[in-house]
Amino acid sequence: MKILVVNPNTTQSMTRKIEAVARAAVHPETEIIATSSKDGPPSIQGFLDVSTCVPGLLAEVARHPDVDAIVVACFDDTGVDAVRCLTTAPVIGVGEAAYHAAAMISPKFSVITTMSRSLPGLEANLMRYGLDRRCVRVRATDVPVLKLEEMDPGTLDKIRAEVKCAIEQDRAEAIVLGCAGMSDLMTQLSREFGVPVVDGVACAVTFAEALVKANLSTSKSCSYA
Numbered sequence: 001m002k003i004l005v006v007n008p009n010t011t012q013s014m015t016r017k018i019e020a021v022a023r024a025a026v027h028p029e030t031e032i033i034a035t036s037s038k039d040g041p042p043s044i045q046g047f048l049d050v051s052t053c054v055p056g057l058l059a060e061v062a063r064h065p066d067v068d069a070i071v072v073a074c075f076d077d078t079g080v081d082a083v084r085c086l087t088t089a090p091v092i093g094v095g096e097a098a099y100h101a102a103a104m105i106s107p108k109f110s111v112i113t114t115m116s117r118s119l120p121g122l123e124a125n126l127m128r129y130g131l132d133r134r135c136v137r138v139r140a141t142d143v144p145v146l147k148l149e150e151m152d153p154g155t156l157d158k159i160r161a162e163v164k165c166a167i168e169q170d171r172a173e174a175i176v177l178g179c180a181g182m183s184d185l186m187t188q189l190s191r192e193f194g195v196p197v198v199d200g201v202a203c204a205v206t207f208a209e210a211l212v213k214a215n216l217s218t219s220k221s222c223s224y225a
Contacts, residue, residue, distance in 0.1 A: 001029070003208050004067040005201070007036040007180065008057040008074045009043050013149045014181050018073045018201050021183040025202040026209055033067065035060055043145035044074050046117040054079040061086055069208035071097075073180045073201055075113065076121050084224040090211040091218060094200030095125055098176045101203040103134045105196050106174035110166035112159060113178030114148070116140040122178060136170040138178065148181035159185065163193055174198060 005022050007015040019034030026032060037056030041049045057079045061070060069090045072080050077093030084091045102109040113122060119138050126132040141158045148155060159182070166172040174196040177186060186199035218224050 001027075001069075001209065001212055002031045002033060002067045003069045003071060003205055004061070004064045005032055005034045005071045005073055005205065006057060006060050007034070008040060008053040008072065008078050009049075009145075010037055010040055010056070011042050011146065011149065012036060014145075015073075017149075017184055018180055021186075021199065021201045022071070022205045026205050030205075030209055032205065033064060035064075044076060044078060045115045045145055047121060050074075050076050050078050050121065054082060058082060058086065068212045071201070071204040071208055073204070075178050075180055075200060076118070077125055081224070084218045088217045088220065090208055090216060092204045092208050092211075094180055094204045095122070095178070096129060096200075097204035097207050098178075098198045098200030099126060099129055099131045099135070100207075102174045102176050102196070102198045103131055105198075106172075108134055108136050108170075108172060109174040109176055109198070110136050110170045110172035111138040111176045111178040112162045112166065112182075113138060113140055114143050114145050114181075116142055118178075135176075136172055137166065139166060139170075145179060145181050148179065156185070160189070160192070163189060163197075167193060167195060176200070 015036040040053040040056035075095040077095045080093040183201040190197040
């Protein structure tokens with residue numbers, strides 16, 4: 001089985017991080033093809049970046065026509081519907097995967113993301129997926145996406161502080177990491193706070209495996225035709 005994991009931004013260090021998390025999550029015989037857009041923004045933070053990264057994402061998907069499933073590794077689920085129009089293979093966004101996983105393991109969850117300007121898009125996605133009632137709050141750390149690549153202890157402290165508030169104030173019973181650049185923090189934060197911490201990259205690639213094994217493909221009857 002081949003799963004294409006596309007980072008819609010152009011930051012290679014983030015793509016390498018995403019690749020490592022994806023490879024660790026899947027079956028050893030599953031091949032992960034991790035790549036990033038050749039053209040687009042270095043990070044995706046808000047509506048403008050979401051729009052401008054889509055052409056590069058679609059071009060990258062077109063370069064890999066023989067994969068069994070595709071994961072779009074942007075928490076905004078950037079361009080997922082457009083990618084589904086290009087292929088019959090299952091296409092999963094890491095945000096959608098993380099939200100559904102959190103809803104399966106907890107009655108209510110909070111999301112910890114990067115910039116405040118990302119909140120409206122994430123909240124709109126939760127409503128679209130019908131999971132807004134399960135999400136008690138989407139919290140912004142106001143840490144720029146690319147700051148996550150620096151492994152700065154101060155950045156981790158800001159994320160920790162929001163996780164703590166989500167548990168104590170929101171009464172969240174699971175935490176969703178609202179950026180693919182946070183994917184390497186899942187195990188560490190889960191152990192530290194004693195609640196499930198959900199990473200969308202790991203969830204998306206394992207959901208993709210399940211859909212392929214179940215012989216399910218993207219519907220072409222109308223919307224994704």
